[in-house]
Amino acid sequence: MSMPGLYVSPEQLMQDRADYARKGIARGRSLVTLEYDGGIALVAENNSATLRKVSEIYDRIAFGGVGRYIEFDQLRVAGVRHAELKGYQYSRSDVEARSLANQYAQMLGQFFTHELKPLEVEIVVVEVGSGDEANQLYRIQYDGTVMDEETYCCIGGDADAVRERVAEGYDPEFDADAAIGLARAALAGPEREITAPDLEVALLESIVPDTSHRRRCFRRLDDAEVEAALGDDAEEPEDSADQEDS
């Protein structure tokens, strides 16, 4: 890989790779995941209806990715495979987000140091707790750094600004609609507006109404459901910054 006679210090090499990955991630739109009173909401700005950023991994686990689609989709598939194999070999209750997050971290770290180029992605792995267990939110960076987040987390190009906006408006008593509303306002910022078709929304619902047959907590909302959650079904209200109050 390195050319003979050309010395690059390890610090420089890692710095260059990190810059490269960050630049790739910064080009994409952001994703917010936050807890509400009945589970975890994952909300991404995504104008494609078919190329998804948020997906189901396992019964209580969801995945969100930003950056290069093809790269985080590969990670998503690898995660589904890891979870399904583990559930098949042991039991469904042995599949958990923490071990999955560590696997992802190893993989991203491996790519970062050993491959020609790092993966230009940032991902979240979240698990909704069953019963008294707490929810788990992990954020994993392009170099394999894992962060164990509480209540909400944001990834993507504009993540820091989005996180600040979420922090300002967040209330742990939120229901799903309010959480989606805040996520939209945080993703859009003060200058822009995002409508339902440009949002991708999924919920990991901890309260399962029909316990007999439902073990998969993941539920994707379609455009109509997102519109209803945001309260934009009639006409777009002017006070879009106050969506979380609706």
Add this chain to the structure above:
Amino acid sequence: MPFFAPGDDPGASFLELLRRTGNEPFGDLAQVAAAEGGLGSLEGSHATTVLAVRSSGGVVVAGDRRATSGHLISHRDMRKVFPADSYSAVAIAGAAGPAVQMVRLFQLQLEYYEKIEGKPLSLEGKANQLAEMIRAHLPQAMLGLPVVPIFAGFDLADGRGRLFQYDVTGGRYEEQDYATAGSGSLHAGTVLKLGFRDDLSEPDALALSVQALWHAADEDSATGGPDPVRGIYPVLAAIGPDGFRQLDDAESGAVFAALQADLASGGSGGGSSAHRGEVPR
């Protein structure tokens, strides 16, 4: 974490993923059986009655609860009807161990496909997946461990219930009205054949299924009837536009109680034991 190079990727097949990761789902037992010179002396649990009936709004699936080993009853509350996913069910007849394992693999495969591809398989695709699993299981079937399921579901694209029967080689046969499998299938099939109408409502289809199971249990020692003493009733499930729903024991018990009352009063379900007003146990 499994990661594959492009072109070498097992795609949406869970079975292929298992093979690639050293978890061959079908091979090992057949090798053991071959080394032992066949399983002739090892009696598996083969006998059963399971059935599916098309109703006007979908399809009904039912199965008895008895598992036998030779002349002994090994389980009274065995489950032979399973949801395959939200809109389909699989009912098994044959050797219990491999059959239950096949159902598990089938359920995993359907969910795995849905997650990898982002949308569920078509009903036809699901039926074909099951056929492929039965075909892969053929070496074990040849050694005396056959699995012969029924697959039934609600076809969201067509808006109707559909049902499929299989043979041990993986032959897949779509049936229009009803399907049966297991040692009591001959008796159950006759009842269904005589009682089937094109416009059966879901309760009527459930009542007909219960009648068929009762007659199968009446004639076939390896099929269990309702067991009100222990509160164990054959599994009844209905699949319609709202998805899979299994009746709870109280609901199943009520359907059987209605049949029993009908039989006791010399009604249409009447057989030789109807005069005694008793149900076989």
